[in-house]
Amino acid sequence: MKIVFASDSFKGSLTSRQIGNIGKNVVSEIFGNECEVVNIPMADGGEGTVESLIEAMEGELVECQVSDPLGRKISATYGRFGNNAIMEMSAASGITLIEEKDREILKQNTYGTGEMMLHALRNGVKNIYIGIGGSATNDGGIGFASAIGVEFLDSEGKKLEAIPENFKNINEINISKIHPEIIDANITVMCDVTNPLLGPTGATNVFGEQKGADVGTRKILEEGMAHYINIAENTAQKSVRYEKGSGAAGGLGAGLKLFVDAKMCSGITTILEILKFQEKIKGASLVITGEGRIDYQSAFGKVPSGVARVSKEMNIPCVAIVGSMGRDAETLLNLGLSAIVPTVNAIMSLSDAMENAEKLYELALRRTLRLLKINMQD
Structure with a gap:
C-alpha cells in the first residue's frame, strides 16, 4: 500500500513538510509499517x-x-x-x-x-x-x-x-x-x-x-x-x-x-512537470492534497485542482484535507477530488484554528484514513 501527500502549505500555520511528517506518523499508527508514505511538497507558482x-x-x-x-x-x-x-x-x-x-x-x-x-x-x-x-x-x-x-x-x-x-x-x-x-x-x-x-x-x-x-x-x-x-x-x-x-x-x-x-x-502544471508527479504517484492507493482554504477559485490553477486532475488521469482516489471550505468548494469534486475534509471540528476563531492547525490536521487525517481502512476491510 502507498499513500502520497501532495499538499500546499496552510498559509501562516502549516508547511508542506509538517503535513508530510504528520502524515507519516498517522499512517504508521493506522496501517503499521506496511504502508509506504511519500511526501511531495507542493506549490502553485506563487508564494512559497x-x-x-x-x-x-x-x-x-x-x-x-x-x-x-x-x-x-x-x-x-x-x-x-x-x-x-x-x-x-x-x-x-x-x-x-x-x-x-x-x-x-x-x-x-x-x-x-x-x-x-x-x-x-x-x-x-x-x-x-x-x-x-x-x-x-x-x-x-x-x-x-x-x-x-x-x-x-x-x-x-x-x-x-x-x-x-x-x-x-x-x-x-x-x-x-x-x-x-x-x-x-x-x-x-x-x-x-x-x-x-x-x-x-x-x-x-x-x-x-x-x-x-x-x-x-x-x-x-x-x-x-x-x-x-x-x-x-x-x-x-x-x-x-x-x-x-x-x-x-x-x-x-x-x-x-x-x-x-x-x-x-x-x-501548478509547470510544478507538476518539474516534480515528475505522475511518476511519483504510480502505484498509490490514495493521494492526499489540500490547502488552507478551498473554494471555487481553487479550480483555477491551485494545488488541489492540479493534483486532483493528475490523480484522476491515473485512476487514483484523491482527497483534499483543508483548513476550511468556502463558496462552491464542491465544484472541485467534478475535477477529480473524491472528497473534501475540513480540519475544523468545532466552532472556533480563525486564530484558534491557525494556532492548533497541526493537531486539527492530525485529527482530520486520522478520520479520513479510518474510513479508508473500513473500505479495505470490506
Missing part, C-alpha cells in the same frame, strides 16, 4: 514555490544582490537544482519590499528581477522557472529589459532610465546589446493570470489601484504603456499585447515575451 520545490528536488538556496523596485540594494534569494533555477519576481520586485508611504508607481521598476535572472545564468543555470505574482510594478517589463541590456532612447538618442515615468519619452529601443546568456536560456513564466497588457482588463486598470495608482496616474500609465508597446512590438517584430498573461505583474509578462521569448505556463 521556491522553498517547496527546493525541498522536493533536494536543491539549494542562492542569495544575490539586486535592486528593489526603487533601486535600493537588497538581498534576494532564488532556488537552484542542477542547471535549473526557480525564482519569484517578488523576491526582487515585490510589493512587500516597499512600505506604503514610500511607493511611487511611476518610478518603480523590475530591474532587480533582471539582475536576479542574470545572476543565475552567469552561475551555470540554463533553465529558469519564474513566478511573477506579488509585484510592486507597472513598468511593462522595461526595468527587467534594461537589466539584461535593452536600451530605451529618447528623441535625441540619449539613454532613458527604465521607469514608467519615461514611457512617453521613449523614441527608440535598442535590443542589440541583450546579454547572450539570457538569449540562450530557456525561460518559463509560471502564471495563471490571463489579463492582456492594455484596456479595461489590462495591467494598469485591473491591478494599478492596489499598487497605489490613483485615477490620474492610471491614465498616465495606460497611455504611456500603449506608446511604449507600439515601439517595442515594432522593434521586436512580434505582437504580445493581446496575449493571455501579458498584463501579469504590471506588464512584466509582456516584457518577458518580447525580449527573451519566454514561455507562459500554468504555475
